[in-house]
Amino acid sequence: MSNLAVLPIIIPLIAGILLAFTNTNVRLSRALTQILTVVNLGVVSFIAWKVFQDGTIVLETGDWIAPYGIVLVADSLAITLVLTTNIIATAAVFYAPHSLSIEKEKHYFYPFYFFLITGVSGAFLTGDLFNLFVFYEVLLMASYALIVLGGNKVQLRESIKYVLINLFSSVLFVTAIAFLYGVVGTVNMAQIAERVQEVEQFGILTTIAILLFFVFGTKAALFPLYYWMPKSYIVPNPVISALFGALLTKVGIYSILRVFSLIFVHKIDLTHETFIWIAGLTMIFGVIGALSTNNIKLIIAYNIIPAIGFIMMGIGTFNQAGLSGSVYYLVHDMIIKTALFLLVGVIAYVAGTSDLRKMGGLIHHYPVLGWLLFISAFVLAGIPPFSGFIGKLLLLKGALQGDHIFIVIIALLSSLLILYSVMKIFIRGFWGEENPLVEKRTTKGFIAPIVFLLLFSIFIGIGAEFIYPAIDSVAVYLLDPEIYIDSVLKE
Amino acid sequence: MEFIVIVLAGILFATAIYNLLQKQMLRIIIGTVLLSHGAHLMILTMGKLKRGKPPILEEGVANYTDPLPQALILTSIVISFGITSLLLVLAYRTAKTNNTDNMEQLRGETNE
Numbered sequence: 165m166s167n168l169a170v171l172p173i174i175i176p177l178i179a180g181i182l183l184a185f186t187n188t189n190v191r192l193s194r195a196l197t198q199i200l201t202v203v204n205l206g207v208v209s210f211i212a213w214k215v216f217q218d219g220t221i222v223l224e225t226g227d228w229i230a231p232y233g234i235v236l237v238a239d240s241l242a243i244t245l246v247l248t249t250n251i252i253a254t255a256a257v258f259y260a261p262h263s264l265s266i267e268k269e270k271h272y273f274y275p276f277y278f279f280l281i282t283g284v285s286g287a288f289l290t291g292d293l294f295n296l297f298v299f300y301e302v303l304l305m306a307s308y309a310l311i312v313l314g315g316n317k318v319q320l321r322e323s324i325k326y327v328l329i330n331l332f333s334s335v336l337f338v339t340a341i342a343f344l345y346g347v348v349g350t351v352n353m354a355q356i357a358e359r360v361q362e363v364e365q366f367g368i369l370t371t372i373a374i375l376l377f378f379v380f381g382t383k384a385a386l387f388p389l390y391y392w393m394p395k396s397y398i399v400p401n402p403v404i405s406a407l408f409g410a411l412l413t414k415v416g417i418y419s420i421l422r423v424f425s426l427i428f429v430h431k432i433d434l435t436h437e438t439f440i441w442i443a444g445l446t447m448i449f450g451v452i453g454a455l456s457t458n459n460i461k462l463i464i465a466y467n468i469i470p471a472i473g474f475i476m477m478g479i480g481t482f483n484q485a486g487l488s489g490s491v492y493y494l495v496h497d498m499i500i501k502t503a504l505f506l507l508v509g510v511i512a513y514v515a516g517t518s519d520l521r522k523m524g525g526l527i528h529h530y531p532v533l534g535w536l537l538f539i540s541a542f543v544l545a546g547i548p549p550f551s552g553f554i555g556k557l558l559l560l561k562g563a564l565q566g567d568h569i570f571i572v573i574i575a576l577l578s579s580l581l582i583l584y585s586v587m588k589i590f591i592r593g594f595w596g597e598e599n600p601l602v603e604k605r606t607t608k609g610f611i612a613p614i615v616f617l618l619l620f621s622i623f624i625g626i627g628a629e630f631i632y633p634a635i636d637s638v639a640v641y642l643l644d645p646e647i648y649i650d651s652v653l654k655e
Numbered sequence: 656m657e658f659i660v661i662v663l664a665g666i667l668f669a670t671a672i673y674n675l676l677q678k679q680m681l682r683i684i685i686g687t688v689l690l691s692h693g694a695h696l697m698i699l700t701m702g703k704l705k706r707g708k709p710p711i712l713e714e715g716v717a718n719y720t721d722p723l724p725q726a727l728i729l730t731s732i733v734i735s736f737g738i739t740s741l742l743l744v745l746a747y748r749t750a751k752t753n754n755t756d757n758m759e760q761l762r763g764e765t766n767e
Contacts, residue, residue: 317752320752320753323745341698
């Protein structure tokens with residue numbers, strides 16, 4: 165028991181409250197945000213180091229002994245994702261002052277950004293299903309405020325759909341929790357896992373599992389529940405899109421990973437087999453979406469969907485290689501999606517449009533931008549030695565071990581098409597004749613955060629020898645729910 | 656008792672879904688409100704409905720009301736209240752700027 169587990173939640177929360185009072189002084193807000201985010205990154209790195217050294221840190225809040233109180237469980241999976249979240253957040257806050265207008269910064273961008281981080285870290289760390297719902301609402305509330313920031317016509321139109329679909333799935337989440345509580349009589353995840361094995365009412369439990377899967381699938385943008393996502397993710401400012409694209413859908417997929425590796429493992433042949441098919445369809449339809457449009461922001465937003473499919477494929481195969489691939493890919497995708505969203509944000513800014521048909525010849529003025537996009541496309545598609553390659557390799561290995569040859573073919577084909585969809589931006593946007601009407605703009609300040617993220621991506625790829633054992637231990641840990649249960653409900 | 660409340664929750668869900676499928680924005684919002692009511696009733700019923708029993712477990716108290724669903728429902732009510740008020744403001748602003756409250760016309764053009 166240690167208070168360390170609460171720090172990744174409490175630091176952004178206090179920071180958010182603090183910054184709500186300094187909103188009129190933009191320079192102070194910026195400085196405070198950047199300092200506090202870096203401090204938080206440092207603290208989280210320390211906790212992560214400690215977790216990988218000494219094992220899971222469990223905090224029973226208010227000294228209510230588990231399973232009666234709310235527990236926060238900083239295990240290796242949760243803390244890896246919290247650390248990734250904070251790396252992304254650091255890049256985003258250094259990008260934000262250049263991308264946002266002063267007006268938007270004054271209207272509480274920074275407090276809501278911190279509340280978003282609070283919600284995301286909380287959702288990763290909590291060991292209580294109802295508390296997970298509460299943290300979902302924390303992050304969704306912050307995202308509702310961020311998505312309408314600016315309040316223009318298109319933004320309002322898309323955000324109402326975003327709010328409605330999320331509200332609907334949240335209510336279903338509560339209903340599913342109510343059902344589960346009716347069956348097992350607890351909301352503590354470790355105790356649910358324990359009791360699910362004992363009650364032996366597999367019919368109703370599988371129904372609840374599917375209901376929960378529907379909820380998380382909506383948040384994670386899985387086929388066929390992704391339709392709300394791409395258009396609403398492109399309407400806010402690029403830095404907000406980047407945070408959404410990297411964090412929100414990933415919280416959904418994390419929940420699936422957690423719930424279906426810890427609690428509902430009693431009917432793997434039904435649930436996890438379905439996951440593989442859903443993963444395949446998610447990849448196919450996501451890639452088709454990405455190829456269908458000429459809007460560069462929409463291309464990247466659609467690219468979130470196949471990535472979710474890849475992670476889902478690892479969860480579906482449910483063996484050591486598959487799960488470590490999922491975790492690897494999750495970390496990789498969070499970082500590279502942020503980088504890509506930030507990158508197309510700059511491209512749209514310097515080109516003055518996000519329509520590919522009106523672009524061209526950007527490489528003459530912005531060579532650095534062009535090469536960054538080129539590398540990002542390689543990282544995203546999984547060209548060795550970058551991080552996507554290792555993740556995909558593990559995922560494919562897992563699928564082959566489970567004899568799922570079809571999904572391997574789909575995955576490889578969609579990787580190719582992902583590469584093409586991003587290369588399209590490079591070919592159509594950067595090659596060719598430049599548009600003489602567009603004035604030249606400075607990219608100062610935009611580049612450093614993107615390079616920072618890409619360096620991480622490259623490090624995860626090239627330094628796989630260093631990272632892989634840690635990720636592999638996470639997969640071993642996920643395959644044995646007993647470790648989690650014991651660490652929370654220690655006698 | 657539980658049976659009646661569950662049926663009531665079911666009716667609330669059905670009405671909510673009907674309203675959610677309408678085109679007018681205000682009806683959709685009413686739909687979400689009814690939906691959350693249905694969910695809250697569900698939680699309450701899952702802890703078994705008993706009258707006149709204290710929600711505490713003590714030495715000697717054999718018959719008690721389950722306190723957890725009440726804690727959950729309270730949290731959930733506060734959250735859905737907050738979101739509903741936000742949604743109403745958002746819907747008002749959306750209808751004002753877009754000059755329509757019909758979801759059909761709020762679809763947006765392709766490839767914009």
